[in-house]
Amino acid sequence: MRYVAYIGNLTRLTVELVNGDDPSDLRREFLDQHSIDEPPAATLAELLPALREAVAAVADSGPIEPINLLLEKYPPVIHVSTHDQGGEPHMHFARDGESPASWLGRSCAAALAHVICGDPDVTVGRCQADGCARFYVDDSRNRSRRFCSKTCASRTTVAAHRARRRTRLRDADSSGDFSS
Structure with a gap:
């Protein structure tokens, strides 16, 4: 697994959670690969306000404080894993099998920290359509996406x-x- 793909996929997962989307194949696969149960609504309700503020900070290019608060509440536990096909080593930000809130908080906080610090392959934006409050991950070639x-x-x-x-x-x- 390419590290950039890991950051991008965690960022997509974060945006999906913040947008309130139904669980996607990406989300189900991530949780399954890492032995994490789908979080109950109450768990998500506790995590979402901090995630939403952090995603907004990334989409709006700052301030960085919401990301630092998320990192403080859910500090990443960086370690190397080889769980993928082929056993290629790659970094993870949370331990497999943690509680859903801890795993999501740690993983999403670390991914957003990478993105706000300028990861060139991952861009988060806020939909420009009137009345839409959704976010998106822009993976277009020229990073010109404007809508969710x-x-x-x-x-x-x-x-x-x-x-x-x-x-x-x-x-x-x-x-x-x-x-x-």
């Missing part, structure tokens, strides 16, 4: 088109030119 989903991108594009059309019609109406 195609739905938000399409909704924004349609709204902009309709606004331009209304402006053209209003301008045409006020000038008496109806050829638009």
